[in-house]
Amino acid sequence: MIIVVDALNRHLFSDILAEMHALRARVFADRLGWEVTVxxxxxxDEFDALNPAHVIxxxxxxxxxxxMRLxxxxxxxMLADVFYDILDGEPPLRSSRIWEATRFCVDTEKLKGRTTRNSISYVTSEVMIGAFEYARDAGVLDAVAVIDPVMNRVMQRSRNAPYDYLGTPKQMGKVKAMAALMDCSEERIAGIRDFAGINHDVFGSDDEVLSLFKENNGSAGNGSREITLESAYDFAPEPEAVRKPTRKDLREYCEAQVASAANDEEKVAALALKLELAEILRGDVQNRCDA
Structure with a gap:
C-alpha cells in the first residue's frame, strides 16, 4: 500500500515518516555503507528540509x-548540487515538469525470501508505480535519477528502463553512478504493472494507511522512538547549506525556461523573468561599485 507524504499532510504521518527515515538509515548507512548523516x-539530509514528496x-x-523521494x-x-560531476560540465535540467527521484530503497532484510505482495520485486514495482502515477497526475513529464549499474539492470528487467542518460557514469564510492531519465508516461506505468501483475489501485486512503500502521505499531504510532521527527529535521543542514546558484546557473535556467516554453504566453513570461533577473544582477553590480 502506497501513501505520498508531502508538506500538506506531513502532520498526519510523522510516525510513518520517522520509520521511513529509519529504513533509509538501515539501507544506506548500515547495508551500503554510504557516507550519510544518521x-x-x-x-x-538537507534535501528533506525542502518539503519533497515521499512515496512510502x-x-x-x-x-x-x-x-522514494521526489x-x-x-x-x-542532488544531481545539481551533489552529483554534478556526472554531468561533465553541462548544466543540470531545470523544469517544473522534471522531478528528481532519489533515496529509493526497499527493506530487503524483511522481504527476502517472501513472495507475492510482500516480495522485494513487488514492493519495488509498487513504489515505482506510485511515484510515476503521482508525478503524472501532478503534470510531470520526466523524472531524473542517479542510479548505479545494478539498479539500472533491475529497471531494465522490470520494463522500467531509462530512455536516456545524462553525462557519463562516474565512480562514486564503491560503485559507479549514472543519471538516468524516465518518462512519466502511461506506457511506462502499464509496463511496470504488467511485469509485477499489479492491476489494482496501489494508493491507500489516509485512514487505511494510518489504521494499518497503528495496528502494527500501537495506537500512538512508534512512541518508543527517543526523538520526534520534527526535532530530527533540526539536525539536517538548512537549505542555505546547499551550493548557491551562480550567475551562470541563473542565466542557463532562464534560457532553459525560454526554450521549453509550450506557447507564446509561457515564452513571454520566461523572457520577462530573464529581463527581471538581468536588472537585479546589474543593480547588484552597481551597488558593489558604489560601495
Missing part, C-alpha cells in the same frame, strides 16, 4: 518496507 537511527510503501504487516529540479536537488 541521527537517532534516522537518515535525514507499507506491507501487509503495516511496516514501512519501501520509499523533488522538483527548479531548486536545489
Amino acid at each position: 541521527k537517532n537511527g534516522m537518515e535525514i 510503501c507499507l506491507d501487509d504487516d503495516g511496516d514501512v518496507v519501501g520509499c 523533488l522538483q529540479t527548479t531548486g536545489p536537488h
